[in-house]
Amino acid sequence: MDIIGEDYSDADLHGQVWEGRSFVACDFTEADLRGVKTSGCTFTECTFDRTDLGESSHTATAFRSCRFDRAVLASTAFTSCTWLGSVFVDCALRPIAVEETDLTLVGLSGAVLRKASLRGLRLREANLEGADLRDADLRDADLTGARLLGCKLAGADLRGARLDADGLVQATLRGARVDLDTAVAFAAAHGLRVG
Template identity: 65%
Template sequence: MRPSDSADSDSTRPDPAGPGTVVESGEDYRDAVLSGQRWQGRRFVRCDFTDADLRELTTSGCTFDHCDLTRADFGESVHHSSAFRTCTFDRTMLGDSAWTGCSLLGSVFVDCGLRTITLTDCDLTLVSLSGAVLRGMDLSGLRLREANLTGADLRRANLRQADLTGARLTETKLTDADLRGARLDAPALAAADMSGTRVDVDTAVLFAAAHGLVVS
């Protein structure tokens, strides 16, 4: 069965886990053409969307658990309050997609073009972005708790007010990034390349402590 086109409702947003939600489990959507559709309150579990055409897809209140999105085309798609939990984005095309109030908890991104996507009020807790090119992106206010940012390129990125508690920043490039108001751990600061990074006083004290300095 393929997901069908359905109109959005402005008055209600179905709970993806609530009564009446149709759960599609283990379905094969490889190479499916699903572009331009509008999905609301749908739930997909361990479904395979490899090479699927999802361009200009709109989702609202949908849930994707353990789904494979390898090489899927999400170009110009729009997502509101949807959850993509423990999903695989491997060489997924995400150009000009917009994500608002979404959860990407525990998902893995490999060789995805991320610099043209828009993330607003999203939860990226435990997300793997190892080696990702995020240069110049606006990631302000995002939750990146315990995210794997090892070797990521965050030069000139806006991370103001972002929550990076427990994030892995080994060899992460933060040159000229804006970390003012961000929440970080001292060990992470010691591991990252922070040449020219803009920080507030609290972060500066943490950075000094991480390098063995005593601020008095």
């Protein structure tokens, strides 16, 4: 079922269950999507400005090139989803559960994800500039090509995570937990000669 260009702004869609639906260029501005459950849905170039998605759950759902501006995603769960190319601006993201989800090219500049569990997630080329990821669980996460200028990773668990040299120099890593490979890469990125 393809839904194209539909205007859902200010709509009360609280608690609905959607399966296998495809939304293209739809506007969910200020819509009430609290408790919504999606499974196998696709949202492409949709707008979620000031949308309340609190306590919603999403399984195998794709949010492609969507915009979330001041949206509420507190107590929301994403499992086996993708946020490819979506942008989040000033959103309420805590607490949030994200498992087996692809965040490639996602825009989370300035996002507050302190103590979030992002273990094993794909964050390739994500924009995390100025994001607060202090004490976050990023074990085995792929941060290759991610923009980390001013990203706060103090106290984060980065064991097994993949980071570029630029990220190791640009992010604040004081107190972060790393494995030996990352420690050596960090030293090399800062101009130290190991060995």
